[in-house]
Amino acid sequence: MKKFAAAGLIITLLGALMAGCSSGDKSSGNAAEGASSAGAAEPTTYPLKTDEKLSYWGEINGNLVGVKASHDEIPFFQKWQEKTGVKLEFTAPPSGQVKEAFNVMLASGDLPDMLEYNFIGDFPGGPEKAISDGYIIKLNDLIDKYAPNLKKYLQEHPDIDKMVKTDNGSYYVFPFIRGDEYLRVFQGPVIRKDWLDDLGLPVPETIDEWTTTLRAFKEKKGAAAPFSVVSKPRFFNESGNGAFIGAFGVNRGFYQEGGAVKFGPAEPGFKDYLKLFHDWYAEGLIDKNIATADTKAVDGNIASGATGATVGNAGGGIGKWQPLVEANDPKAVLVAAPYPVLKKGDKPKFGQMNQAYASEGTVAVTTAAKDPALAVRMLDYGYSEEGHMFFNFGEEGVSYTMEDGYPKFTDLLMNNPDKLAPAQAISLYARSSYNGPFVQDKRYAEQFFALQTQRDAVEIWKNTDAAKYNLPNITPTPEESSEYATIMNDINTLVDEMTIKIILGSEPVDKFDDYVAKMKSLGLDRAIEIQTAALQRYNSR
Amino acid sequence: MGKRQKLRSRLIRDFKLNKYLYLMMVPVIAYYLVFFYGPMYGALIAFKDYSPMKGILGSDWVGLKHFEDFFGSFYFLRVLKNTILISLYTLLFEFPAPILLALLINEVRRKKFKRVVQTITYMPYFISLVVICGIITDFTNADGLLNRLFVFLGYDGQAMLQKPELFRPIYVLSEIWQRIGWESIIYIAALMSIDLEQYEAARMDGASRLKQMIYITLPGLLPTIMIMFILRMGNLLNVGFEKIILLYNPVTYETADVISSFVYRKGLLEFGWSYSSAVGLFNSVINLVLLITANTLSRRATQNSLW
Numbered sequence: 001m002k003k004f005a006a007a008g009l010i011i012t013l014l015g016a017l018m019a020g021c022s023s024g025d026k027s028s029g030n031a032a033e034g035a036s037s038a039g040a041a042e043p044t045t046y047p048l049k050t051d052e053k054l055s056y057w058g059e060i061n062g063n064l065v066g067v068k069a070s071h072d073e074i075p076f077f078q079k080w081q082e083k084t085g086v087k088l089e090f091t092a093p094p095s096g097q098v099k100e101a102f103n104v105m106l107a108s109g110d111l112p113d114m115l116e117y118n119f120i121g122d123f124p125g126g127p128e129k130a131i132s133d134g135y136i137i138k139l140n141d142l143i144d145k146y147a148p149n150l151k152k153y154l155q156e157h158p159d160i161d162k163m164v165k166t167d168n169g170s171y172y173v174f175p176f177i178r179g180d181e182y183l184r185v186f187q188g189p190v191i192r193k194d195w196l197d198d199l200g201l202p203v204p205e206t207i208d209e210w211t212t213t214l215r216a217f218k219e220k221k222g223a224a225a226p227f228s229v230v231s232k233p234r235f236f237n238e239s240g241n242g243a244f245i246g247a248f249g250v251n252r253g254f255y256q257e258g259g260a261v262k263f264g265p266a267e268p269g270f271k272d273y274l275k276l277f278h279d280w281y282a283e284g285l286i287d288k289n290i291a292t293a294d295t296k297a298v299d300g301n302i303a304s305g306a307t308g309a310t311v312g313n314a315g316g317g318i319g320k321w322q323p324l325v326e327a328n329d330p331k332a333v334l335v336a337a338p339y340p341v342l343k344k345g346d347k348p349k350f351g352q353m354n355q356a357y358a359s360e361g362t363v364a365v366t367t368a369a370k371d372p373a374l375a376v377r378m379l380d381y382g383y384s385e386e387g388h389m390f391f392n393f394g395e396e397g398v399s400y401t402m403e404d405g406y407p408k409f410t411d412l413l414m415n416n417p418d419k420l421a422p423a424q425a426i427s428l429y430a431r432s433s434y435n436g437p438f439v440q441d442k443r444y445a446e447q448f449f450a451l452q453t454q455r456d457a458v459e460i461w462k463n464t465d466a467a468k469y470n471l472p473n474i475t476p477t478p479e480e481s482s483e484y485a486t487i488m489n490d491i492n493t494l495v496d497e498m499t500i501k502i503i504l505g506s507e508p509v510d511k512f513d514d515y516v517a518k519m520k521s522l523g524l525d526r527a528i529e530i531q532t533a534a535l536q537r538y539n540s541r
Numbered sequence: 542m543g544k545r546q547k548l549r550s551r552l553i554r555d556f557k558l559n560k561y562l563y564l565m566m567v568p569v570i571a572y573y574l575v576f577f578y579g580p581m582y583g584a585l586i587a588f589k590d591y592s593p594m595k596g597i598l599g600s601d602w603v604g605l606k607h608f609e610d611f612f613g614s615f616y617f618l619r620v621l622k623n624t625i626l627i628s629l630y631t632l633l634f635e636f637p638a639p640i641l642l643a644l645l646i647n648e649v650r651r652k653k654f655k656r657v658v659q660t661i662t663y664m665p666y667f668i669s670l671v672v673i674c675g676i677i678t679d680f681t682n683a684d685g686l687l688n689r690l691f692v693f694l695g696y697d698g699q700a701m702l703q704k705p706e707l708f709r710p711i712y713v714l715s716e717i718w719q720r721i722g723w724e725s726i727i728y729i730a731a732l733m734s735i736d737l738e739q740y741e742a743a744r745m746d747g748a749s750r751l752k753q754m755i756y757i758t759l760p761g762l763l764p765t766i767m768i769m770f771i772l773r774m775g776n777l778l779n780v781g782f783e784k785i786i787l788l789y790n791p792v793t794y795e796t797a798d799v800i801s802s803f804v805y806r807k808g809l810l811e812f813g814w815s816y817s818s819a820v821g822l823f824n825s826v827i828n829l830v831l832l833i834t835a836n837t838l839s840r841r842a843t844q845n846s847l848w
Contacts, residue, residue, distance in 0.1 A: 100809055107814055109593040124812045134594035224684070235791055288683035291703045291790045367594070485811055490615050493806075496791035504703055504792060522615055 044148065044377050046386070047085025054375055055089045057105065058116030058363070061434045063427040065095050067420065076429055079395060083387075086378040098122075106135060111368035113375050116436075119173060120359035124485045126475030127172040133478075136364040137372060139171040146376040149383035150174065153439065163357035163473055167537040173362035174379040174437035178354060181462075182442050187352035188461035189243055189337040190317055192308040192325070193453075195221050203337050206344050207247050207276060210309075214285040217308040225287035227280065228307040232294045235500045238311035242350025242466065247340045248273045251350045252495070254531050255469045261531045265495045266519050271512040277503045291500055303328060309337070314454040314461075315423060315433065322451060336457030339464050351464030355473055361435025382438035391438035394429030409447050422448060474534040484530045487523040494518060587819035607819035616803060624799040628777045630713045636773060638717045640766060643728035644754060659729075662722025674787035677715050678702060702788060705796045712788065712797075727769070728762060735761040767845035775832035778824050800824060 060071060071077040071090035081088050091112060093101030099122055105111070115136065119127040130136045143151055154161040164175045178184050196203060196213070199220060204210040217226040230237045239245060240252040248269035254261055264270055280286050287293055287301065301307035303324035312318065318334050325332035339348035365375045381387040393400040393407045400407045409426070411417075416425040426433040432444035449455045476484045498515040501507040556563060582597070587607060589600040611617060642662065649655045665673065680686045681701035688698035701707045739757050748756065782801035789797035800820060808817025840846035 103809055103812055106812070107593050109596075133592055231790070289700045289703070291792045292678060292682070292700065486610070489807060489811060493616070493791070493794065497794050500790070500792040506705065506792065 044146070044380065046083055046381055046384070048374070048377060050086060050374060052371055052374060053087040053089055054114060054369075054371070054378065055091065055112035056114045056116070057091045057093075057112040058114075059098050060092050060095065061427045061431075062095060063421075063424045063433065067424055068428070074428055076394065076427075076431065079390070080381075083390060084378045084381045086374065111135065111366040113366060113369040113371075114363050114379070115366055116361065116363045118360040119362065119364065120473050120475060125478050125481030126166070128166045128168060128170065128475065129478040129481055130364070131166075131170060131172060134367050136172060136366050137369070139173075139365065139376065140169070142365070142372055142376045143171055146373050147174075147380035147383075149380050149387070153177075153383050160356055162538075162541050163355060165541065166475065167477070167534075167541065169541070173364045174382065175357050176359075176361040176435040176437065177439045178356050178358060179439040180442035181356075182458060183440050183445055184354045184356060185352060185458050185462045186315065186354075187238060187241060187313045187317070188311065188339060188457065190310050190312045190321070190334055190457075191337045192217075193333040193335040194329070194331045195308050203335065205338055205341065207244075207340050207342055210244075210340055211280070211285070214280065214309065215283070218283075218285060221305075221308060223308050224306040225289075225301050226285050226307065227309045228287035228290065228293055228298050228301050229311050230293060230295050230298050231291060235291065235496050241352035242339065242348070242464070243311045243352075244277070244340055245270070245273050246348045246350030246464070246466075247342050248276075249349050251469075254471055254528070255350070256471055256535065257469060261471070261528050261535055263491075263519075263524060263528060265499070266516050266524060271509065274499065274502045274512060275509045278505060278509055281503050282505060286503075291504065299324065305329060305332075314449055314457045318451065318454050318457060319423065319449070320421075322453070333453065335453050336460045338460050348464040349466075349469055351461055351466045353462075353464065353466035353470060355470075357473065358435065359473055361431075361437070363437045379437050382436065388439060388441065390430075391436060392430055392432040392441040392444050394426075399426075399429035407443060414447070414450070422450060471531070471535065472538055474531065474538045476530050476534050480530045480533075484527055487527045490522045491519050491524060491527065494522065584818060584822055586815050587822045589815060591815045591818075603815075607816045608823065610816060611820050611823065616798070619795065620798055620800050620803045623796060624778055624780055624801075626796075627709060627712060627780050627799060630709055631716055631780075632773060632777070634713050635716045635720065636770070638721045639724035640728055640762070642721050643725040643732060643762075644758060646725065646729060647732050647758065648750065648754070659722060659725075663726070664722070665719045666723035668719075670781075670783055671787065673715070673719060674784060677711065677788065681711060702790065703792050705793045708789070708793045708797045712784070728765060731762055731765040732758065763843065764845045767839050767843055768847065771832065771835045771839055771847050774835035775828055777831050778827050 056071075058071075060068070060074070064074065068074050071088075071092060077088070077090065089112075093105075098117075102115075102117055102122070117123065119130055119136075123130050125133075127136075131138050139147075154164070160175075160177060164173070164177075165171055191203065191213075193203070195217060199213075199216045201213055201216060202209070204213045214226040217223040229239055234240065236252075242251045245251055245264065250262075250264035250267045250269040250273070252264050254263055256262070277286065281290070287298075287307065289297065293301075298307065298310060299321070302310060302321050305325070305328060310317075312321070314336070318336070322332075322334050325334060339351040341348050363379055365372050365379075369375050382391050389396070389407065393409065394413075396402065396407075398410070399413055400409050402408075409422075413425040413429060414422050416422070420428075423433055426444075426448060430444070431438065432440055433448055445458075446455070449458070475481075494515065498507070498512070502509055502512065585597055586600065588602060588604060589597070590603050590606075591597065591600045595601075614620075646655055646658060649658070682688065683698055683700040687701070692698045701711060735758065740753055743753050743757060778800065780799045780801060782799070782805050785797055785799055785802045786805060789802065801824075804817045804820045807813055808820070836846050836848065
């Protein structure tokens with residue numbers, strides 16, 4: 001606490017000092033904008049001719065942790081500067097502490113020119129607040145003048161244009177767009193197919209079949225933790241998207257149904273879900289350490305055969321685990337299972353399905369930017385034809401070759417001589433396997449999902465009604481946001497606590513109704529009201 | 542009037558006499574002003590809606606709003622209770638442990654053995670907290686080392702960090718394990734200064750080893766113990782949030798969530814700078830009160846005090 005307080009004091013002091021400086025920067029930024037607007041008419045040709053160096057704050061992709069220590073060592077980021085002609089100075093937050101580091105940076109008031117961050121998911125109050133608080137700038141005019149490629153894309157895709165704006169119509173970032181529906185589903189239940197075959201069982205579809213299957217895994221296959229999921233940072237992390245919960249018609253957050261916004265954990269379906277998982281846990285069908293299970297623990301369980309079913313990604317899940325299980329048991333095969341339902345033949349109400357505009361990996365221009373126009377022209381590169389190929393596949397001749405008009409990843413990526421996994425090697429040369437300011441290309445995934453089981457997985461998981469029930473990227477207004485944050489902070493703590501306590505059996509299932517009453521007393525109705533208003537504003541954009 | 546004049550002339554004379562000594566004090570005073578008292582004005586943000594872009598002075602005043610938010614929070618009582626309980630248990634069990642260890646080590650006659658014991662006990666202090674917590678998590682897993690031991694002894698194995706009632710014991714015990722050796726060093730040093738003749742005299746009078754410990758060693762150690770105790774009181778509400786955050790999970794919130802971890806979740810992750818500094822200020826005030834109380838009580842009872 002002492003350290004924390006001291007750090008706080010230092011930060012506040014720095015903040016005071018920097019506040020003075022940054023207001024000076026703002027005016028110079030505006031001046032630069034005015035000056036260069038004279039030459040706005042000419043189309044951008046890359047590389048740009050400039051001597052200016054821009055600063056850039058962003059996380060290094062998790063795949064590269066332990067491979068490369070900084071942006072400067074990653075070929076993609078070196079090439080990006082070469083191609084656009086703009087020199088960049090990178091700062092990266094420590095991996096896994098992005099939110100904290102971002103927070104401290106903001107408090108210091110010492111902003112870089114560009115920020116790569118999730119302004120909808122991780123910025124309390126959302127993008128409109130980030131603009132009104134004076135951290136980032138509204139990009140509408142700048143995009144009109146200096147970002148012809150992005151502008152063209154948004155004009156051609158009005159549905160996406162609606163997503164990347166705020167309610168007030170402000171553009172605030174250079175967005176990451178999943179260019180194909182195929183790229184929007186990448187997570188779901190995963191199960192050991194070889195065990196199912198040994199036991200003569202089908203891939204489970206209903207909750208009852210799952211119970212039978214897990215029981216057989218435990219009794220006949222000796223699985224110590226038949227079902228295990230990562231619980232960090234939140235309990236049952238990957239289940240939050242609707243795996244298993246979805247069978248009961250709810251998810252763990254807000255969703256829309258019949259024009260109304262609902263909060264899953266306060267609906268009756270959630271109680272049935274808790275009851276099922278409570279029974280499974282009591283019977284030993286769920287990992288005994290489920291509350292503390294992190295990625296490392298789940299990986300270990302799957303590799304050793306203690307776990308036969310989980311929820312994971314096609315790339316970072318099946319792709320990562322398949323070699324691990326094979327090492328222990330050459331016959332082992334992991335396949336995707338459909339999102340479970342209660343009655344056979346039903347379509348699951350929820351499942352993982354991201355929006356075409358995922359709010360992560362987006363880049364904003366800050367109020368401290370020395371030359372916002374230059375930053376915008378530089379960022380627009382990702383949406384040009386040349387930039388599209390570069391962001392998705394890297395450099396021709398190095399990371400991909402054109403074969404009959406199809407960009408094929410080279411062995412440098414798919415069979416890396418340094419024994420890097422494809423996910424890691426791709427991240428060195430391109431950004432298609434994660435995110436960034438560009439439009440993602442389906443052709444990357446067709447190769448990235450090297451195994452047939454991975455490609456099948458997307459088709460299997462796709463079959464849900466999530467698109468209908470999920471909320472779009474809505475945001476409360478800056479005025480509502482702190483109230484909403486306070487309410488949901490308390491409610492989410494309560495939900496996390498309730499879920500795990502009931503499942504582990506330290507509270508009876510019947511306590512559920514008390515919990516719902518408590519959520520109401522914490523202001524759930526007001527939170528729903530705020531979400532409803534935000535949804536209405538979104539729909540009328 | 543006359544008195545004040547006298548004081549002034551005395552001061553001036555003293556200053557003239559020792560002007561270089563006074564000059565040497567300047568950097569020290571400046572150091573404290575710049576690095577310790579200067580930043581204190583940052584505590585102002587506890588009473589404002591702080592926005593870095595407006596600066597500390599430019600942000601809007603909100604009075605006691607953040608304090609009210611904290612005291613009115615649904616979790617306030619639970620968090621306060623957990624903080625006090627964890628602190629008290631630590632004080633009760635972890636504070637005496639190094640004293641006991643020092644006394645025991647003092648009784649050991651073999652120098653080599655003494656050194657080995659000391660080295661082994663203070664080693665954990667130098668291991669990074671993240672690693673320590675990793676070890677604790679692994680040991681207390683449903684099939685971790687500790688549970689295997691319990692199963693071997695005929696008890697049921699269970700994931701201990703999933704049991705709210707076990708969180709405080711795990712926290713306090715691991716705290717002892719981490720710090721016992723390191724903290725005993727100061728007591729061992731104090732033991733060295735006890736006059737050996739006292740022991741000789743006691744032995745002549747036929748006092749046993751235990752009697753010697755009770756009537757000579759302990760009283761000799763008392764001033765050190767009291768000073769350490771007072772210092773500890775000044776930190777009573779400062780439960781290290783790093784360790785809590787690394788060990789807790791929603792199931793143990795009800796016993797593990799303390800003020801600092803609550804503030805971490807609410808303040809740092811939700812950008813509530815003002816809120817966290819309001820809580821930090823509240824925490825510091827309580828600590829200050831405890832420190833002064835402990836110091837006064839100790840001075841009256843044992844004549845040992847910090848000031």
